[in-house]
Amino acid sequence: MAEKPTPVLRFAPSPTGYLHIGGARTALFNWLYARHTGGKFLLRIEDTDRERSTPEAVAAIFNGLAWMGLDWDEEPIFQFARAGRHREVAEQMLAKGHAYRCYATPQELDQMRAEQKAKGVSVRYDGRWRNREPGPEQHNMPYVVRLKAPQSGETIVHDVVQGTVRWSNDQLDDMVLLRSDGNPTYMLAVVVDDFDMGVTHVIRGADHLNNAARQLQIIEAMGWPMPVYGHLPLIHGADGAKLSKRHGALAVEAYRDMGYLPETMRNYLLRLGWSHGDEEIIPTEKAIEWFNLESIGRSAARFDMKKLDSVNAHYIREMFDGALAAEAIAFAERMKPGRSFDATLQARLVAAMPLLKPRAKTLVELLEKADFLFTKGTPPADAAASAALTGQARALLSRLVPELDADPWDAVSLEARTRAFAEKEGLKLGDVAQPLRAALTGRTASPPIFDVAAVLGREEALTRIRAQGD
């Protein structure tokens, strides 16, 4: 049995913007497969578009991947720096007769396309320089180098996701390899870089499926080995249309800022287009163990915030109290510079975590629900809480204070004392609990109130109750 080479995967974004959700999933699938097989996961920044590439975008991509927990194995390759090598390959193809010089001007090509469109025939380069030698009038004129693509037969891509996909070669035109300024095009650069990097598996978005055929023609012309292709179905917005800015958050950093956990993003994005039977909650460790290319689906998926929420709620509940509290504090400090938490507040937050966790879908929500922990005295009461604090209720609270003011100060004892008090007053527990809740949290909905009182501590809790008493 022939030994299979170690897989080499890559993620190759162009740095023209932030890392969006689609790119993040492509990176995730590549990363998972590399980790699953013990192969390599490489990063290549496709910055050949000098106009649109920015260092900020490069940083955003690195940050996004790092936040997602997707680590890459070698120094990232910057494509533009390899232009010399790309030119070299183009020259080789020229020398071998696999490419030719085309002197058609952009205006001329525009006109050609306009005419084709008008005639209703397919728009493609007509090969006007394919078999034409430049004359004296072409001397010193700019030219591009085009691939001399086969004109008959077909080009077949064996795709692990999409199956066997074939194109009749007469549908494919002679694409540009080298621009008139001598710089390589994306098509050439990708093929050369993948070859030089030893890439064995090209896993990318389905929007590149058509490109695979063209890239294969270059690979065949060079006599290079064909990589395994896998074109992932695209992610759409909730309305089924292409994911765009109007769907709200697109950048992975936006999801981070909305309070989603990296583990959530990995799990959710993995399940968008990949499955392992009925498994829904798939921690990264399991994902690495189970991931395969065969189980990738073929149809586009819609991004569903509700499901994202439920996955996030799950991982929030699963996290250890200390770790989650640290995460929440870091989040709060990043989102609101200047905000800080002293040791007392931090300890209080950790203690309150079991109460908070089942009630939050995001870190934002968690912090919101934790608000009452961080005030000195009763937090500002909302409308419903103010309404609950009637004169009678305030009087009740004043009578409750001496009953509560004792040790031990824990939820069970506090509840017992309050029940006894309610009975003595001829009231139901709820009649006492609700005013108490309003006094301690400023809300009418909160975690179990005796747990809240316990977390707040005897001194702080009593201060708040006294302040609301009459």
Added chain:
RNA sequence: GCGCCCUUCGUCUAUCGGUUAGGACUCAAGAUUUUCAAUCUUGCAAGACGGGUUCGACUCCCGUAGGGCGCGCCA
């Protein structure tokens, strides 16, 4: 217009010719309960359409419709 891809509950998906078509999210009801959650139970809900192939099709083939992607000296 041409080429390529896709089509199971509202959404994500399982099924790889024989199932009461399963799970998850959402939504609804119930249990629990000091409020709100969490949790548990139950329920609503699907094979785009039309032809074949077959003893038997969600599953294989063809067509139609709908959706998506591509058709740059962008990537």
